[in-house]
Amino acid sequence: MNSKIKSIIAYSISILLIIFWLYVGLEKAWSWKNFELSLHQQPLPEWSIGIIYWLVPLVEIATGVLLAFRRNKLKQLGYWGSILLLTAFTIFIGLGVIGVYEQRPCTCSSIFNELSWNWHLVVNVALLIISILGLYLNRVSNDLDHPTQQRKTKNTPALFKLLLNFSRAQYNRLRKMFPKKFALFPGRPV
Structure with missing residues (x-):
């Protein structure tokens, strides 16, 4: 595989994991009450x-x-964070699949709400493999580049547009959830 294909795959993996x-x-930060209730289960x-309640969404x-x-x-820190989070979640779900827990509560986001625990485990393992592959390809593509040469990427505006559209979608979702206006600073009129 040539270096251009490796860098495209690494870039695509990073975009997937960013999103x-x-x-x-x-989602955990916005629906913090539901997240807190599900943690108690x-x-x-x-x-x-209390520690997990703040730590997981922040991480x-x-x-x-x-x-x-x-x-x-x-x-690379981001890839390692992804690998560590997915490893912890995969172990947690794996223990649920083999029947260690009496019931199978899940604090999963809406992406995984409808999945069975077996499929959830498969998706987590796939995301873990993708994270490991992304870390490997990121290292390989950076080793192939000359250290003093600055790479110019034409795809940076595409990433910005993707993140902007994602932010807009989240904003519109929140506006539908909370249709009334509320003041961010209650002392000031809306």
Whole structure:
């Protein structure tokens, strides 16, 4: 496989993971009450729920943001974050599939709500493999490039447009969920 194809695949993987992590992280942040209620249904120690409640959405959003950077070290941190999150979620779901838990509660985003746990496990393993492949291809494509040469990418506006459209879709979704206007700063009139 030549270096151009590898860089296109690596770029596509990073876009897929950016969209995925920003979507699931922002969805947990926006529907924080549902996320908190579902955490109380998990087979987790009570003391850990408050930590997980804040930590998981922040790490998911941070992973998506890190993957959007062009700098190699930041992007690699994003890939490692993706690998660690997916490994933890895959182990959690794998334990549910083999019957370790009495019931199978799930705090999954709307993407996975309708999936069975077996299919959820398959999707998580596939995303984990994609993350590992993205990390590998990111390293390979950066090793092939000359370290002092700056790569000019014509696809950066496409990534910006993709993220802009994603943001617009999330905004429109929230406007439908909350049709009334509310003041961000209650002391000021709307």
